[in-house]
Amino acid sequence: MNVLLGISGSIAAYKAADLARLFIKRGDSVVCCTTPNALNFVTPLTLESLTGNAVYRDEFALDHARGVEHIGLAKWCDIFIIAPATASLIAKLAHGIADNPVATLYLACRAPILLAPAMNTAMLEHRATQRNLATLRADGVTIIEPACGLLACNDIGKGKLAEVSDIFAAALRLTHPARQQYAGKKVLITAGPTRERIDPVRYLSNFSSGKMGFALARAFANRGADVTLIAGPVALATPFGVKRIDVESASEMANAVFAHALRSDIIIKAAAVADYRPALAAQQKCKKGTTQALHTIELTENIDILHTLCQQKQAGQYIVGFAAETENLLEHAQQKLQRKGADMIVANQVGGSAAVFGSDQNAISLVTSTGVIATAAGSKDDVAETIAEQIHICLTLHPNK
Template sequence: MAHILLIVGGGIAAYKSLELVRLLRRRGDRVTPVLTRAGAEFVTPLSLSALCETKVYDDLWSLTDEAEMGHIQLSRAADLIVVAPATADLMAKMAGGAADDLASTVLLATDTPVLIAPAMNVRMWQHPATQRNLALLRGDGIHSVGPDEGAMACGEYGPGRMAEPAAILEAIDAVLRPAVRPLAGRRILVTSGPTHEPIDPVRYIANRSSGRQGTAIAAALVALGAEVTFVTGPAEVPPPPGVQAIRVETAAQMLAAVRGALPVEAAVFAAAVADWHVTGAGDRKIKKGAEAPSLALAQNPDILADVAGLAEGRPRLVVGFAAETDDVLAHARAKLTRKKADWIVANDVSPASGVMGGTENTVTLVTAQGDEGWPRLSKEAVAERLAARIAEALTEGPA
């Protein structure tokens, strides 16, 4: 049974904190609530107290509590301090060391681990000041979960929604009972998403990739402790938390970013890189005429082969993907040899498979030792399996 000190900040997401309390109490954890003045605009002390089955703390100047330096006792008594929602204001106070109310004073006076669940308007989340504060907090050892992407109470859409209570519960467990992190300190490169090769300023050549599989792989590697450089084209999904994200558009830009990220111990090339680009792409929109324009195409650089063929600085493990519509395994085996990769993750992306843009995948891991077929799984589950195999390869000996 854990003792959680829950600080509830002021935001519409505060209602989710009540569900978080319910989940914690249902499994036997003790929850002591601290409610900010702004938080009390969204949830009442009575509702928090009833769910936590204990007193709600909300006043730095309470004669009863502070006669015994209550804010110090609060800051040290718990196993973990959870701030949910962590508003932009609370994050700024934490980063700047401010202590002008009970919540911020507790956070400054503690040597207990702290987990924040940010929640705010998308523009506030993306503002450079908030991102600087987040970087400072992470550098100070503060743990974080979320935010999620979605519709906001203000009517806007984007990242900023507080993580769901179940996800916060998982993050709490990860802090209190950290899993084995076999890739801790190991640098790994992951590419993801499509590339866009311009025809003119408004048109481009691309592959049908959502970026979900590459994003899931990066997240799974981070969960195992890896330091992940994530080079992504214009994907449908945002980069996962905890990676160093580098956004690119074209294959040439992706190659430059990949080379700049070396050296790494392993590289996973999950991006669907366009095979060709238009030579002499115009800087003005091509106007529709009586005849279709003729486009001259040239091959793009082969990023997988470029890295796998390095004489110096080659990653110990190079993993490529083979997205095929027919003769999947034959093409994957040929690609393994031709591009000098260590592993190829082969998958059927024919229209009937639903893989491109979907949430599930069926893959075969092709290596020099043979083929290993995996059942149809969610892309997250595929990522977890692959990350586990990468960890085995890097920690047990040569790939």
């Protein structure tokens, strides 16, 4: 993919280098263009060393390969990302004022445009800026909202440049060849462990990190789905464009799942939900040598969320479960598929040398009623893409499933 990266005069300009690096790591070609003020914050040498391409900073320059440079670059790129975009640049873009390289390229470009504002909260909230942003949206520009936090001026509020990873994800979503694959579909995904309280300081849980479920949320969002992610207690950033609901216990997860299940087209149960919980959680910390000591904990069974979903399955709904097994992987996965009544089971080996929990890597087999339909190994993001693709194939082959 050919990425044109526009940078304007914000303190956040240094983050453009990190954004460029993400595309380069993916194998994309990146050319940076700057406003004059951007060069007060980031040097052409930095950007050229990183991308291997000259920085476009003179709208009157000629390029022998592309002719008139701003026209050549506009035709060359697959996406034009402007990050950071200051209030001044946003105003110029909204009114077609082409007095700097970035604004000139904007007028010449017909590729998708992604703009990430960065400025003081008062400037962002000013009616003039909001009018300009509304104009750009009406013109087809995709705006990625700035984040809240401590600003360069030491104010706290909305105006920080969005996370580089979110800008990257938004760009892939705009340019992904299968970005409309799940357009109009509502996808419900669970991720992470649950915690079942013993007392105010202790709980029963497992080693799930939630990374696989979050990777699935990214994959489906990038393919156009409306994704709701129900997450157990994990320390992971919410994928761009995904609605997140945080829960702690199995019962909280069940309540959240059932509240959204009826209006979901696809449900993927990637969470490692505790099978049991303490029958009675102590209100005070259990201490040694007391009647509330932890020698014996009476357990009671949690609701089987996947089985219940399958029993209440709606017409046209597709339900996927996960099977984390330490032995006889495919045999146990096939048994789980039949026992639960799911449409697909994602089977992965855990324990021993298969360090799936907490890892960024995974190896899976996809099991349906016809047997193993696919396998995948690699990063959890790559595995998630395979799962999303295979579900699409299954739905295409069996649209009334």
